[in-house]
Amino acid sequence: MSIQIIVNFREVVNMLDYTKYNEGELIRLFKSGDDAAFREIYLRHDKPLYLYAYHKLGNKEESRDIVQDVFAWMLNNRETLDLKTTLSGYLYKSVLNKIFNVFKHRDVLRRYADEGNHYIDVDSEETDFLIREKDITAMIEKEIAAMPPGMRKVYELRSKQYMSAKDIAEHLGVAESTVNTQLKRAMKHLKLKLGLVIYLVFIINS
Helix, strand or coil, X not given: CCHHHHHCCCCCCCCCCHHHCCHHHHHHHHHCCCHHHHHHHHHHHHHHHHHHHHHHHCCHHHHHHHHXXXXXXXXXXXXXXXXXXXXXXXXXXXXXXXXXXXXXXXXXXXXHHHHCCCCCCCCCHHHHHHHHHHHHHHHHHHHHHCCCHHHHHHHHHHHCCCCCHHHHHHHHXXXXXXXXXXXXXXXXXXXXXXXXXXXXXXXXXX
């Protein structure tokens, strides 16, 4: 059954209000073959995922195709779907992976045209990992550099020198509450600029 058929499906059992189900319950129902659960997952996440992809790519058609591909894969592999994180985390990570593939493809085509290469091996796992790691690191450093000077200083003392809020306050000669406020604003800044998935990956690996 196609995504569009399920999304347009209106004959849902009246006594089941899928909007009240949490993500874990929806995934369980979806994996058991409940198409109405998939429809609810789609309706909850389709637009936010599209906006996320469009923010990164700036291309409506590519963004729509990526999101549709993610949902199509889910639909075709529901029985073997094994989430290692939340449903939202899984969907955003899947979209991000496809975004990186688009970036990689664009870069390959550009280098192919500029250098006249007849063959470029970009399909190995090692190459793919290095491209992603480089891109993520560059994104993070760019957003840290874009912070206001005071915020950036506080954040770097915390993240790179592992100083406590109290030690930072003493070092800079400011109130500890000021340091905590700056740290909260810094994390909010990164979450907003990097997107949820990269932000979580960054926090986990910091």
